[in-house]
Amino acid sequence: MKIDWAALGSVFGVSLVVTVALVGLFTLGIVGLSKHEQARAAGGGTAAIPARLGAYACFALCAAAVAYGISLIVV
Amino acid sequence: MEHITLLLGIVIVTALVFDFTNGFHDTANAMATTISTGALKPKTAVAMSAVLNLVGAFLSVEVAKTISGGIINEDGLKTEVIFAALVGAILWNLLTWLLGLPSSSSHALFGGLIGAAVMSMGWSSVNGGTVVTKVLLPAVAAPLVAGIAATLATRLTYRISSRTDEKATSKGYRAGQIASAGLVSLAHGTNDAQKTMGIITLALITGGVLNPGANPPMWVIVSAGVAIALGTYLGGWRIIRTMGKGLTELAPPQGFAAQTSAATAILASSHIGFSLSTTQVCSGAVMGAGLGRKGGVVRWSTATRMFVAWGLTLPAAGLVGAGAELLTKQGTWGIATTAALLVGGSALIWSLSRRQPVDHTNVTADEIGTPGAGTAEPAGVVTTAIAAVTPPPAGPVTTGTGTSAVEGAAPAPSVADSARPATV
DSSP, X not given: OOOOXXXXXXXXXXXXXXXXXXXXXXXXXXXXXHHHHHHHHHTOSTTHHHHHHHHHHHHHHHHHHHHHHHHHHHO | OHHHHHHHHHHHHHHHHHXXXXXXXXXXXXXXXXXXXXXSOHHHHHHHHHHHHHHHHHHOOOOOSOSSTTXXXXXXXXXHHHHHHHHHHHXXXXXXXXTTOOOOHHHHHHHHHHHHHHHHXXXXXXXXXXXXXXXXXXXXXXXXXXXXXXXXXXXXXXXXXXXXXXHHHHHHHHHHHHHHHHHHHHHHHHHHHHHHHHHHHHHHHHTTSSOTTOOOOHHHHHHHHXXXXXXXXXXXXXXXXXIIIISBOOOHHXXXXXXXXXXXXXXXXXXXXXXXXXXXXXXXXXXXXXXXXXXXXXXXXXHHHHHHHHHHHHHHHHHHHHHHHHHHTTXXXXXXXXXXXXXXXXXXXXXXXXXXXXXTTTXXXXXXXXXXXXXXXXXHHHHHHHHHHSHHHHHHHTTXXXXXXXXXXXXXXXXXXXXHHHHO
16 A cells, blocks of 8 residues: 555645636736726726736636646546 | 446446536535635636636646546456446535535545455555555645644734725635635546546447547546536535535635645646545635634534545445445446446435525525425425426336436436525
8 A cells, every 4th residue: 555645745735836826817807997996986097907907817817727728637 | 248238338437427426425525615705706716617617627638547546456457346436435425425525536436445445356456555644644634734734824804804894805805715616626627527537438439439648638628627517516505504604704814724735735736746526625725714703613523524525425425335335346247236226315314404495596595405495486386397307217227228228317416406496
């Protein structure tokens, strides 16, 4: 009986890091968008743009992660 | 020759029935948190999961070459043994569904196989070390891996979004959760439908219909995909309820964190090669997300019942598998009796489940079983439907034919469907 501790360890590490990173990114995106809407509601036009761009960047990274996930399933 | 074809027919039907129970047992993994946080309506969620399971079945060409992944010695595995194993796995799946406990369908299949193989070929046919590395260790590791990731992710997301309006963010969380749930469904369809295809293909090879090493015929791929999708669409509402509401209460950020950690852990484990049970990963992620929120509570009594069910899965399915193999060894009448017992047992479990039905209308309700006009009426419809449906399978089954197994398996879904218009 040989237990593959290395594989178990990497599953653990990868799951932990990727989950926390993805959830963090996505939350930043959500927060960015809601900041954008708050700013727009308050009437400040210029402050809104960086928040919005940042949010889109976060979402794009998350979408890339999902695409990579699908490619893992297919291949 | 005649005998072999009949037995083969029974095994193929039973494998598809197992695939079906696998589908409705595991709907919860992808969709329980999505339903309980309100990201998707119950019917929409199961429909989406069913479609993705079907798509998943066609995505991968890597059909499982072994049923058990080395747990038992599959050389000279007889068709009856596969049948007996499937009986054990199906009955355990149905029983845990009745109790609303999420448990691993693959472990149930392993248990059934071990029991049937030991009864058929003795203890030497089981690879004890592989049982530890493929079943016991993952059962401990899966909830820890997904749970810890979900706990940390939940804490992080609450910290980052603490200054923002909850209403503004919950829509975003729900969208993210739907994406993660979709990934889990797709991965499930790929893995578990492949497993059934592997079983049928192996049975066809042992029965001499296919040449060794042949790829599964198209009808096998299609029927396995459709069976798992139908099962998923029917929805194991009892298990969805336990996972979505019973273990802990989830808010949208927690649901998102739980589902993302589950999707990541499943993909990481299948890619790196330390396979973890989808069910156990998802249950662990839900509990982890529950613990991650300040003041979040995990109902340990429910969790304990679930852990006990995980521990019992292998021996219980194994005992049933062994008993079934003891019967099928006796020859044709034994196989017929086993088929009859399988149909009878499934019918009994199903009729017991009607005493306190859980379906898409009350899956997220706080209390179940409160008498009301809404619940009383469909129950009446269902009882009459049972009365109309139950006798036929009981009669012809005793004569033991492949078709009777089909008839016996069919009533459950069709009755549930006929009851649906009344419930809505």
